[in-house]
Amino acid sequence: MPSDSAASNSAMRTDATSPPSLTLRDYVRPHHEDRVITRWRRAAATSIVSPMKEFHGSVTVEVAAYADDLFALITDIDRLPQWNDAIDSIVEWAGVIEPGAEWVVVMHVPKLPRWRSRSRAEIVDADSRRFVYRSQTDDSNPSYAQWTWELEPTAAGTRISVTWEGHPKTIGRKLLGAPIRRPQLEREVVASLDALAHLATAEVPQ
Secondary structure (H helix, E strand, C coil): CCCCCCCEECCEECCCCCCCCCCHHHCCCHHHHHHHHHHHHHHHCCCEECCEEEEEEEEEEEECCCHHHHHHHHCCHHHHHHHCCCEEEEEEECCCCCCCCEEEEEECCCCCCCEEEEEEEEEEECCCCEEEEEEEECCCCCCEEEEEEEEEEECCEEEEEEEEEEECCCHHHHHHHHHHHHHHHHHHHHHHHHHHHHHHHHCCCC
16 A cells, blocks of 8 residues: 545536547556547547546544554555555565655556556654655656555554545546546555454454
């Protein structure tokens, strides 16, 4: 793999009879272009095209498990597929989580082709239980998402707060990638936190 805020949109008016000139190859691989071109044509046929410059989200839950145990589970890269259904597998990982460490996963999201995502840890603080990393497709596209996990012990267990910031940089990501992924991410994070809670509580010694 975090109040919710609406994505910041910058509206750009175009002539409905003259679709904008877009480069799709910065968004998808050639053999996936047919399905994306269909979506692009639908967007280009409208009179208003609103490139998404960035988007944000946040989810907070409370889990009946120890904060240190949860932090260890969240930062155990090998176990990501156990509680994040969007991650199909880990394909690159050195085994030590620390600032600067990188890992690559295969993402598998319903209705989208699989893709590789590379993440780089920026903050891994077990004392404050704060985990910050940046993720992006494992290619030359500069678009990225910034993720922050913060864990706080409570009387009932641990409060987990997950926040994310999406920063699409290319026209394909601004017009298609970000609008598609924004609602998906919210659902994925909620589902992942639910799975994480079940996994963590199942491992709590009785």
